[in-house]
Amino acid sequence: MFEIFAYIARGAGWTIVMTFGSAAIGIVLGLPLLVLAESKFALIRGIYNSIVHVIRGVPTLVWLFISFFGVGQLGITLSPVTASLLTLSIIATAYMSEIYRGGMKAIPAGQWEAAGALNLDRWSTLRFVIGPQLFRAVSPSVATQIIGLLKDSALVSTIGVADLVFRAGIMTQYHAHGLYMFGIAGAVYLLLSLPIAVFSRTVHTRITRRYAVA
Amino acid sequence: MSISHLSPNSSALEEGAPAMEGSFVSAVQLTKQFGEHKAVNDVSLDVAKGEVISIIGPSGAGKSSLIRCLNLLEVPSSGRLRIGDATVDFDTGTPSKASVRNLRNYTGMVFQSFNLFPHFTALKNVTLPQMRVHRRSKAEAEERAMQELKRVGLESKAGAYPAQCSGGQQQRIAIARALAMDPQLMLFDEPTSGLDPEIGAEILQVMRKLASDNMTMLVVTHEMEFARHVSNQVAVMVEGSIIEQGPPEQIMTAPNNIRTQKFLSAVLGR
Numbered sequence: 001m002f003e004i005f006a007y008i009a010r011g012a013g014w015t016i017v018m019t020f021g022s023a024a025i026g027i028v029l030g031l032p033l034l035v036l037a038e039s040k041f042a043l044i045r046g047i048y049n050s051i052v053h054v055i056r057g058v059p060t061l062v063w064l065f066i067s068f069f070g071v072g073q074l075g076i077t078l079s080p081v082t083a084s085l086l087t088l089s090i091i092a093t094a095y096m097s098e099i100y101r102g103g104m105k106a107i108p109a110g111q112w113e114a115a116g117a118l119n120l121d122r123w124s125t126l127r128f129v130i131g132p133q134l135f136r137a138v139s140p141s142v143a144t145q146i147i148g149l150l151k152d153s154a155l156v157s158t159i160g161v162a163d164l165v166f167r168a169g170i171m172t173q174y175h176a177h178g179l180y181m182f183g184i185a186g187a188v189y190l191l192l193s194l195p196i197a198v199f200s201r202t203v204h205t206r207i208t209r210r211y212a213v214a
Numbered sequence: 215m216s217i218s219h220l221s222p223n224s225s226a227l228e229e230g231a232p233a234m235e236g237s238f239v240s241a242v243q244l245t246k247q248f249g250e251h252k253a254v255n256d257v258s259l260d261v262a263k264g265e266v267i268s269i270i271g272p273s274g275a276g277k278s279s280l281i282r283c284l285n286l287l288e289v290p291s292s293g294r295l296r297i298g299d300a301t302v303d304f305d306t307g308t309p310s311k312a313s314v315r316n317l318r319n320y321t322g323m324v325f326q327s328f329n330l331f332p333h334f335t336a337l338k339n340v341t342l343p344q345m346r347v348h349r350r351s352k353a354e355a356e357e358r359a360m361q362e363l364k365r366v367g368l369e370s371k372a373g374a375y376p377a378q379c380s381g382g383q384q385q386r387i388a389i390a391r392a393l394a395m396d397p398q399l400m401l402f403d404e405p406t407s408g409l410d411p412e413i414g415a416e417i418l419q420v421m422r423k424l425a426s427d428n429m430t431m432l433v434v435t436h437e438m439e440f441a442r443h444v445s446n447q448v449a450v451m452v453e454g455s456i457i458e459q460g461p462p463e464q465i466m467t468a469p470n471n472i473r474t475q476k477f478l479s480a481v482l483g484r
């Protein structure tokens with residue numbers, strides 16, 4: 001009994017790698033994309049918008065199959081892990097940069113103007129004025145997005161990455177008891193989402209304590 | 215006070231009279247266009263060191279646009295601007311980063327909406343720009359910040375976040391933040407408009423003190439009492455142009471321009 005549980009739970013390794021790997025990449029790469037999203041050139045904004053639209057408009061599962069089965073036809077063979085991480089990272093990046101874009105809109109123009117009037121250079125303005133406010137504005141959405149990635153990561157089982165779902169599937173094939181096997185997988189997902197939710201809540205209360213007075 | 219200010223006739227200004235010797239700020243034929251609309255239309259303005267000029271006029275006249283042109287929050291479409299030793303010519307393309315920086319080094323600005331950084335305490339609001347722009351050490355910047363907070367009567371709020379301060383307190387912190395940067399020209403864009411009259415009076419008191427300390431100030435305001443009793447000059451702006459400029463008494467009691475008369479009778483209710 002415990003062996004079965006342990007076998008499935010070990011799938012959490014790949015689930016965590018897929019979720020937090022792609023989240024980390026998305027959180028970082030989403031930032032430079034913001035430069036394109038906010039470009040003063042309509043053409044660059046147009047290109048950015050189309051790319052993001054295409055990435056978000058096609059189901060994750062389809063992207064996963066394209067990068068695993070489809071790209072192989074072009075002569076590049078990706079391992080299941082590489083294909084999965086690549087796909088989830090690209091999708092995460094598109095979502096994160098859209099979250100950042102929304103967060104930027106929430107920062108009043110007066111903040112940029114005050115920084116400009118005080119003669120702060122661009123880097124100081126971003127680093128000390130805009131960045132911290134952006135972080136506070138987006139952290140709830142980023143947390144929600146990470147939980148979304150956690151759930152989406154279950155799709156990687158379809159191309160053979162031995163994550164929670166994959167292992168629960170194998171145990172079901174051997175022993176039946178699908179309810180029990182996938183119940184274990186589901187419980188581990190919940191467990192993994194817990195720290196993300198707690199982190200988000202903590203950040204949120206720390207902010208509101210300061211901001212919302214008066 | 216320069217001669218051109220004394221002239222109640224604004225035509226000399228509109229033709230872009232050359233900057234007067236000794237003027238500290240000299241704007242020549244500034245125009246700011248938004249699309250087809252000229253928010254600022256060929257405005258020339260000289261300000262002597264230590265002078266306080268109030269800019270009054272109806273809503274949409276271009277008062278904010280004009281003073282935002284002076285620190286380049288709006289880049290004028292054409293014209294020339296000199297503050298102290300910093301000069302920018304807008305007819306020859308967009309100003310370089312260095313010239314923007316030089317010009318802004320002379321100016322401080324106070325906004326209607328305060329625009330404090332909400333994630334910093336009052337002290338950090340006043341300290342951080344000094345450290346980043348003037349490379350002051352933390353200790354130096356904090357010492358200066360406390361002086362300025364004291365000057366606006368808010369040392370006790372040093373550790374408070376903007377959200378923990380009233381509107382009037384926030385505006386005074388914003389003034390302290392600007393002053394700590396050693397500006398030689400202070401720009402105020404309706405600093406009291408968002409506040410209750412009694413609270414606005416606190417701000418006006420701070421500004422009055424600043425004026426008596428010889429700060430050069432350009433003040434967009436609806437406070438006719440302030441315009442009349444604190445400023446050396448009142449400029450009346452209508453539809454993008456300064457239609458009349460002169461000593462407050464003259465503008466308030468014997469305006470030459472019919473549109474000034476109409477505006478004043480509307481705001482003063484007489």
Ligand SMILES: Nc1ncnc2c1ncn2[C@@H]1O[C@H](COP(=O)(O)OP(=O)(O)OP(=O)(O)O)[C@@H](O)[C@H]1O
Nearest residue numbers: 248251252253271272273274275276277278279280
């Ligand atoms: N960023 C902008 N884009 C387009 N039009 C603008 C912009 N800023 C100002 N304007 C226009 O320029 C004109 C002058 O606006 P401005 O804000 O300078 O007037 P104001 O005299 O300060 O008015 P108020 O007393 O209401 O503050 C208005 O018609 C306004 O709509």
Ligand SMILES: [Mg+2]
Nearest residue numbers: 277278279404
């Ligand atoms: Mg205005």
